[in-house]
Amino acid sequence: MTKRISLTQYLVEQQREHGHIPAQLRLLIEVVARACKRIAISVNKGELGDVLGSAGSENVQGEVQKKLDVISNEVLIEANEWGGHLAAMASEEMDSIHVVPNRYPQGEFLLLFDPLDGSSNIDVNVSIGTIFSVLRKVNNQRGVSEEDFLQPGKQQAAAGYCIYGPQTTLVLTVGDGVAMFTLDREMGSWVLTQENVQIPEDTKEFAINMSNMRHWDAPVKRYIDECLAGKEGPRGKDFNMRWVASMVADVHRILTRGGIFMYPWDKRDPDKPGKLRLLYEANPMGFVVEQAGGMVSNGRQRIMDIQPTKLHERVSVILGSKNEVQRVHDYHQDV
Ligand SMILES: O=P(O)(O)OC[C@H]1O[C@](O)(COP(=O)(O)O)[C@@H](O)[C@@H]1O
Numbered sequence: 001m002t003k004r005i006s007l008t009q010y011l012v013e014q015q016r017e018h019g020h021i022p023a024q025l026r027l028l029i030e031v032v033a034r035a036c037k038r039i040a041i042s043v044n045k046g047e048l049g050d051v052l053g054s055a056g057s058e059n060v061q062g063e064v065q066k067k068l069d070v071i072s073n074e075v076l077i078e079a080n081e082w083g084g085h086l087a088a089m090a091s092e093e094m095d096s097i098h099v100v101p102n103r104y105p106q107g108e109f110l111l112l113f114d115p116l117d118g119s120s121n122i123d124v125n126v127s128i129g130t131i132f133s134v135l136r137k138v139n140n141q142r143g144v145s146e147e148d149f150l151q152p153g154k155q156q157a158a159a160g161y162c163i164y165g166p167q168t169t170l171v172l173t174v175g176d177g178v179a180m181f182t183l184d185r186e187m188g189s190w191v192l193t194q195e196n197v198q199i200p201e202d203t204k205e206f207a208i209n210m211s212n213m214r215h216w217d218a219p220v221k222r223y224i225d226e227c228l229a230g231k232e233g234p235r236g237k238d239f240n241m242r243w244v245a246s247m248v249a250d251v252h253r254i255l256t257r258g259g260i261f262m263y264p265w266d267k268r269d270p271d272k273p274g275k276l277r278l279l280y281e282a283n284p285m286g287f288v289v290e291q292a293g294g295m296v297s298n299g300r301q302r303i304m305d306i307q308p309t310k311l312h313e314r315v316s317v318i319l320g321s322k323n324e325v326q327r328v329h330d331y332h333q334d335v
């Protein structure tokens, strides 16, 4: 029988070999993974668990919250606030940060999350997920404020996501490559199923919401036009298109077989840098994709280098197979 490596064993061995996972970070990752298991149970229950449909409220970004957005947010907060590993949390679904209550010890890490990604897919039984990012609280003074969260993505200590699909898979980086763990539902444990995940450098598959085409900027239009021209066009090859509309699922496909994902700035709302959130979506996915040998850009710069100026900041996102992302990035420099 092949030996099964659990998430706990993986983290302990990483610590032993590389020494870069302090005990608080290990606990934090295990607690997030446990919370994801609870969310997975709710997702699986669907209608039977009364978790589908709208919660009848709006989040700080003016988006209608689904019941599962709210449930997942609560699960992550409850699971993480008492362990002594965190100072505070920030979420796409909360107006401001959630500081660990005084009755619990304060830890040295900050946790950020998109509790439920792909909200439009919840009710239609399509893959959705949870995205998380971990920062160190760099300011050693007592207390914690929103400023502590405004760190560029390259400072993340860990990041990852859990995808609730036909399988429930946890994808994790602690800055030393990317590992995937599949949930064994009968045993209730995370089992290491892939290590050193690598995104192929080239691809013939792109992911973008084509309904926004008329609003795109010239470099994005040029890139997609060239893909659509296929064998007869300047690229000399046919491309395929996939768009799940859950970032976790689109990124997971890219980690598995390559591809390029774009949610670029567009002219619908020119003052908005993009749709996706820098701290809860782009940075954690950026860390994972870069650790798997891919590239992540906003068209102008590496996303992980951006200095955030506010908690719910948005950003234009181009990520995936290195050579394709580099091409789109270069097209932006030509204009
Ligand atoms: O519906 P659109 O415009 O195609 O947007 C889809 C994108 O929006 C998102 O659903 C945004 O995330 P949330 O569901 O967490 O708000 C991404 O997962 C996805 O890539």
Ligand SMILES: [Mg+2]
Pocket (backbone or CB within 6 Å): 114, 116, 117, 118, 247, 281
């Ligand atoms: Mg999201």
Ligand SMILES: [Mg+2]
Pocket (backbone or CB within 6 Å): 069, 092, 114, 115, 116, 117, 118, 119
């Ligand atoms: Mg969300």
